[in-house]
Amino acid sequence: MSAAVDTPFFYFPVARLLRIALTRFIVRRIFFALVLLAAVSLFTYLLFALLPTDPAALTCGKNCKPELIAANRVRLGYDKPIYEQYWQFVRGIFAGRTYGSGDIAFKCPAPSLGYSFNQHECVSTLIGKTFPVTAYLSLGSFVLWMLLGVGTGIIAALHRGKWQDRLTSLVTSIGVSLPTFYVGLLVLFSVVIWLQWLPFPHYASPTDNLHDFLTAMILPWITLAVLSAASYTRLTRNGVLEAMNEDFVRFGVAKGLKNRTVMRKYVLRAALIPIVTIAGLDFAALLGGAIVTESVFSLPGMGRLAIRSVTDSDLPVLVGTTLVAAVFIVMANAIVDIIYGVLDPRVRLK
C-alpha cells in the first residue's frame, strides 16, 4: 500500500480523469459534428438538385415564359453547377455574401447561410427570428411532458395491474395514436373559438409582451406535452418495473431502506437513464421545428420556416434549417452522452 492511502481523493482522481476524458470526448465530438454537418449540407444540395421540382419555374407567375424562367434561374443562382453553388454557400459561411450591385446591393454577413429571394431576408436572420419561438415551444412542452410522462409512468408502475395502471395504459394508447394536427385543432377550436377561455394566440416574444407570449404558448405546450407524454409514460412504467426486479433494488430493500428511498436512489435512477437518451434526441428533434404544432397554432417557428422552404423550393432556407436542425441533433447526442456519463459511472470511465 502506498503513501497515498490517506489521500483518497487523489489516489483515484475521478475528477481529473473525467476532465481528460471529457475534453477528448468533446474534441472528438466537435470534429465528428463538423464532418457530419458538411455531409448534411452537401447531401441537401445534392438532393435538391435531384428533385423533379424546378425552383426557377416556381418564381414567376402568369407571364411564365421559358425565357423568364431561364432569367430567374440565373438570378437565383440555380444556373450554376451544383458544386459551384455549394462552394459559394460554404464560402458564405465564413466570408458572408453580397447580393446585387451598386446602390441596391446588400450583404448577408458571415456566417451567411444565404439569402431567401422568397422572403427577402438573409437566411441567418430568418432562423434568428424563428428559432427562439421554436426553442420556447420545445422547452416548455418538454418540461411539461417529462413531468407528466414520468409522473404517470411511475404511478402506473407502482400500481401495476390496478385501475391506475389500466387507466394510464388506456389513455396512453389513445395518446400515442392521436394525430397532433387534429388534437391541436380540437384544442384550439374548443378553448379559443367555442369556449373563448383564451384569446386567439398572437405570438409575442416574452420580453416584449409576457401576457401575449403565455396565452399564445399555453395551448401548444399542453397539446405537444400531452401527446408526447404518452410514450414516456410507457417507457417510464416499463423501466420502473424492470428496475424493480434488479437484484440491487432487492438488496436495497433488504438493507431496511424506506420505500421512497429505494424508489428514488435505486429504481428511478436505473429506470430514467435510458429515458434521458430518448428524451434528449426527442428534444433536439423538436428544436429543429415542431412543424404541425407550429402550423396549427400559427407560431412563427423554425418548423414552419422549414416546411415553407420545401413548398417554395427555397434552397437556401431549406439548407439553413436542415443544418440548424442537424446541429441540434448532433449537440443533443453529445449532451446526452455527457449526461449519461454523469448519471451512470460505468459509462463515464470507459
Place this chain on the structure above:
Amino acid sequence: MESTPLLSVNNLSVEFSTPDGIVHAVNDVSFSIEAGKTLGIVGESGSGKSVTASSILKLNSGVTASTSGSILFKGDNILGADDKKIRQLRGSEIAMIFQDPLSALNPYYTVGHQIIEAYKVHHRGVKKPEARKVALEMLRRVGIPNPEARIDEFPHQFSGGMRQRIVIATALINSPKLLIADEPTTALDVTVQAQILDLMKDIQKENGMAIILITHDLGVVAETCDDVAVMYGGRIVEKTSVNELFTTPTHPYSFGLLGAVRSLDKSARGSLRTIAGAPPSLLHLPSGCSFMPRCVFANDGHSKCSSIVPELELVPSTHSLSACHLRKDALLKLTTKDLL
C-alpha cells in the same frame, strides 16, 4: 440441549397469482435454526428455496404473493409485522445477500455510500465520518485491500469476488443475528468461492450469527453447513444433518442430487449422470408425490406415490426426516454405495 430457536418457520406456504394461474411456490414448509448454526437449503432452481428465503424478510412482491403460516424470529411473528417493524429487522437483525454480486450493488453509487447508507439507516444520528470509519473497518474485515482508497470507487471497478465481499460487508455492517445467503458463491470462480465461504465462517465464529445458506451446490453444503433441508417442488423432502445427508441420504431425490454431484466429479471419466426429467411445474403440481415422475424407485405402481403427498417423517435408525412413501414402507433399501 434444547433452546428456543432464533428463527422458526412453520407451515409456510407462498402462492403467486399470475396471468396463467396460481403458482404454488412454497408448500407447507417448516424448519428452524439456532444461533451460531448454518442451515443449508438445497434444491434445483424452481424448488422454492429462494422464495422461502425471501419470505423471511417479506421481500416477495406484495401485490401478487399471498403467504400463510408463520415465521417466528426471536418468538415474534414476522409475517404479522407491519412495514415499519419489518424495516427495522431488515439489514439490522436479519441481513440477506444475493446470488449475483455483479448486480447486487447499486451501480450508480460508490461502495462506501452504499455501506454507509446501510449503517446509517439503522443508526440514525450517527455522523457521516463516524459511519465512514465503521464502513472502512468492515471493508478491511472482509478483506478489501486498501479500503481507504477504494471506498469511493464504484462497484464496477471491483472484481466479482471483491464485490461479493463488499456485499457481505454491507450485509454485516449492523452485526445481524441471522444472515440469509442466497447462492452467495454461485457466480464466482472456485477459488474465490472458497475464500468467500471461509470469510462467512470466520465472521460467524466471531459473532455467533446464524446463517441460512441457499444453494444448489452440495459441495458448498458439505463445507459450510450443520444441517440441510432439501427442497423439491416447493416442499422440503428431506431434512437432516450434513453428515447424514452425505452418508445415508433418505430420499430418492437426495440420492439423485448426490449422484449428480459425484458423477460430476468423475465427468472427466465420461460417466456424467444427472437426474432424468424436469422439475415439476409449480402451476400444476402432481396430486401425489411431486418427485414421482422422475423417481427411479417408484416404478412398481405404488398407488400412494401418485395419489398422496408424502409427509416428512423420521426415518428409523437415522436422525433424518424424509418425505417418501417408499422409505416409510421400507421398500427403499439403497445406500450411498449404490450410487458409486
Place this chain on the structure above:
Amino acid sequence: MKHRIIGVLGVALAASLVASACGSSSSSSSDTAASNDTVAAGAADTGTPTTGGTIHILSQLEQITHLDPQRNYTGSDLAFVGSTMQRALTSYAYASGTEGSKLVADLATDTGTPTEGGKVWSFTLRGGATYEDGSEVTCADIAYGVSRVFATDIIVDGPTYAITYLDIPKDADGNSNYPGPYKATADQQALFDKAVACSSDGKTITFNLNRVVADFNYTTTLLAFSPVPKAKDTGEKYDNAPVSSGPYKIKSYEPGKSLVLVRNDKWSKASDPVRHAYVDSYVYEFALDPAVIDERLMADAGDDQYAVSDAGLQPENLQTVFNDDKFKDRRQDSYDPYISFTAFNAKTVSCVEVRRAVYLGLDREALRTAGGGPYTGDFADGFIKPALADDYAPNKMPDGLNKDGTPNIEAAKAALDEAKTKCPDVYAKATGDGLKFFHPDTPTWQKNISIWIESMKAVGIVIKPTAVEPSKYYPTVQNDKTDYDIARGAWGPDWPNASTMIPELFLTSGGFNLTRNGDDPAYKQFETDTKAALNELDRTAQGTKWKALNQFLVNQLWSLPGTFLKAQDIWGSKVGNAYKWASSGSYLFGELYVKQ
C-alpha cells in the same frame, strides 16, 4: 405559395392578376352564367359606412407575396395594396357590382388622353398627393416606378406590359435594350426617358408606345405604374418596406406573423378621389390554418367579428355555411375571375368535327362533381365571364350540347361520323393511336383524367394521358416542342376588358395560347378581327366585337370552355362593404368598414 394554388386548385397560373372579370355576381347566387349584371352586391352591401375601428384579414399565407408595387401581380394583393398604400395613374371605381370595373382617375385628373390612334397616351397629374414622409409624389417618381419593371433580374413576378408596350428598342431575342434603372448607362436611360416623358412643369406624363393600345389606361391601373421615390428604392429589399402613397402605412410587418397598417396622416382625402379609408387600421394575420380561419369566421367571436379572409371557404364547410340561415347576412357565393378550359393542338387535331365530338361526349358534370360540385362553378359558355359586362353576351352553344353538363353520346358519335369523311387522318388518330392529353400531376387531375378516358371511350375516342410534375406543367405545355394533342389551363383577365382574355388565349402572340392555331384556315380572319377589336377606342363598339369573337371561338372550338370558376366566402358580422370587387375578384380591402 403560387404552386400550392396550382397544386390544390388546379387553377392555372396562380400568380395571375386578374383584374376584373368577376365581381358582380350577387350573394349566394348560383344562377346560371348568363344572369346577373345588376349591381346588387347582396348580403355584403348594407348600411352607411362609418369611420374607425380595425379590420382583421385572416390569411393562410406566410406573407403578402409582394408589397413592392412593381412586383405585385395577384388579384387579392393588388386590391389590398392598391386600396391601402399604393396609388396609380388610374383605378377602377371603388364600388360593388359591375360598377367596380368602371375606369376612374386616381393620381391623374382623368382616365388619360390617347393620341395617334392610341399609340401615345398622356395623363395629367392631379397634384397634392404625398408619400408617408410628407414629400410630394412627382411625375419623375411615376416614371421611375415604371422604369423598375425593366430590371428583370431584380423586379420579378410583376406584370411586364411596360416592356411589351413602351417604345424602347429590343434586341434580336426580344429583350429590351433598357436594363432598368440600376444598371442603365446614360444612353440606355435616355431610351427610357424618351418613351416615358414628364412635361417641364412636371404636371403631365406621356407614354410613347410601340403599337396602338386602345385600353392602355386600363394597363395603368396596375401598380406597376405606381410611383416609387428613387431615393428610397432599395431594389430587392423594397419588397418588405415600400413607401406608401395611400391612406395607410406599414406600422409593423413580420412575415409569418402579421402586417399592421395604420393611417398615413400625410394622405389627404382631397387629393384622392377614389379611396374612402373608413377604418383606422388593418391587421393582416398570416400563417393561419385554413380550418382555423373558417372556424373563427363561423364562430364570429370577439375581434373576429371584424374579420375577413383573403381566401374562400374550405369545401368541407360549404354545407354548414350555406345551409344555415344564421350566416345569411355574411356569406357569398360568387365568381372568381378565372375560366378553365381544355385546349386542342390545332395542328394535330385540325378537325373541328373531332373537337366537337369531344365537347359533346365529355362528361363535364362528372368532372365538376369530382372537383366539388356546383360550388366549383358554372359551365362556361365561352371565354368571357359575365362580369365583363361590356363584352359578355350568352353564346349559342353547339347543337346537342347538354346544358346540364352530361355527355350526349349520340350527338358526339354523329360528329365523329362526320369527321370520318371530312378529315379521315385526324379521325384515324383519334380513334386509333389516340389523343395525347397532358395534365398536371395533381390529385384532382389524377381523378379527372380517368373521367376523360372513360367518357371518350363511350364516344369511340382514345385518350393517352401524360402526367407532368405540377411546377413544370405550364413551362412544358408552353414549349413549342412538346407534342401534346390536348392540354388544360385556366386564365383570368388582367383588367376588365376581353382584350386580356381573347388575344392572350388565341393570338399566336398571346401570352397563354396553348392551341397552336396559327396554321388553321380560320386563323387569319380571326387575327384580323381581334386586332381590330384591340385597336377600337370606342368601348361599346369594342364590346360588340369581343362578343362576336367569343361566339366565333365557341364555333371553332380550338379550345373547349370549361367552367366559370366560383369562390365562396364568409366574413365577420361587423364587417361592412364585404363585396367582391369586380376588378380583382377579391374584397376591396380599403373600402371595408366596421359596422357600429
